[in-house]
Amino acid sequence: MLHLRAVSPPDRTDRVLEVLSDHRGATHLVVIKDAAIDPAGDVVEADIAREAADEIIDALCVLDLDHHGGITLEVIDTALSDAADRAEEDAPGEGADAVVWQELLGRTGEESRLNATFLSFLTIACLLAAVGVVTDSSVTIVGAMVVGPEFGPLAAVAVGLVLRRWDLVRRAGLALAVGFPAAMLITLGGTVLGEATGLFNRESLIGDHDVDFIYQVGPYSLIVALLAGAAGMLSMTSAKSAALVGVFISVTTVPAAGYAVVAAVLNEWGRCIGSVVQLVINLVGIVVAAAVVLMLRRRGQRRASTERPLSRG
Structure with missing residues (x-):
């Protein structure tokens, strides 16, 4: 699993949430309004299956978060969660075979x-x-x-x-x-x-x-x-x-x-x-x-x- 943190301009946060909540490989969705200072905006966090990361990042980049906000990824060593297990099972492919191209x-x-x-x-x-x-x-x-x-x-x-x-x-x-x-x-x-x-x-x-x-x-x-x-x-x-x-x-x-x-x-x-x-x-x-x-x-x-x-x- 990977931990994703996105800084989103307030006018795009709803679309960011839609991308993450609709994707079967994302879970543990968290939103903190007006938490980001530079660049200013909302902070959206989620845990995502490695095999889903590339598609999710591409969708967030379509929203220009890479230019008007920010996207970071971190590796999760341990995740004790049925929701995380389901996200990994539902995501396409296998985690070991997945390539995160931006990474x-x-x-x-x-x-x-x-x-x-x-x-x-x-x-x-x-x-x-x-x-x-x-x-x-x-x-x-x-x-x-x-x-x-x-x-x-x-x-x-x-x-x-x-x-x-x-x-x-x-x-x-x-x-x-x-x-x-x-x-x-x-x-x-x-x-x-x-x-x-x-x-x-x-x-x-x-x-x-x-x-x-x-x-x-x-x-x-x-x-x-x-x-x-x-x-x-x-x-x-x-x-x-x-x-x-x-x-x-x-x-x-x-x-x-x-x-x-x-x-x-x-x-x-x-x-x-x-x-x-x-x-x-x-x-x-x-x-x-x-x-x-x-x-x-x-x-x-x-x-x-x-x-x-x-x-x-």
Whole structure:
């Protein structure tokens, strides 16, 4: 269940109440007259089934509440109510399968911004990857995978493509296009410094190592990227964020960037090119799979909403 709070201009409150009271997925309706100060208006609250949220929000946006009032959603961890149980049963579809599109847009939009925090995490992840390469430490490579923040912009690109939100695609694309080169450039400086001070040398990459999978491109590179992209988008759209950790440690994006830098500094150009190709395959595969999953979920949600009545009448 989700808790909805809407600030409504007084002349639209009756229509807001009509939207909520008529929908089978809404319950626990509360109205507090003249409670809102900025923006001024009435406060309307309700608990809604997750699978009904998208339709209810769309109906409230038709009333321009997003421009002349406000709409907020919060997750309810526990709801002890027969009315809430009925709302979830009567709402179309299943809660775990429901996508709250405005929530998804807000989440991916926030995570796709190019800012100091994003660049810092990506740079630290690339530096960790470089250390993992020169020390042949799979544990450090996994750490770099977890620290890397690149899935946020990749998911945003997929969401933007499916919803045709080109502003989101541009913003996320900018974060990736600037973030990876910047992180790799800083990692390049650290790698050159490490070689100059004798922390490692070309012998670090010669022979067989546990981390050689990073630059070895094959069919499984694309397969893993597709599976990770699908799992990541399923996690984001179903609010099961714990699964994202598995996504982070299954794709070779940041490790490939770090390996490419180390290999370039040590003049191992074959391995450098292989790492860059690995990086591109993973980035593209994640976006493609995430977009496909999003399109399938959107189609399934629309089908579910037409199969069951939405109004109480």
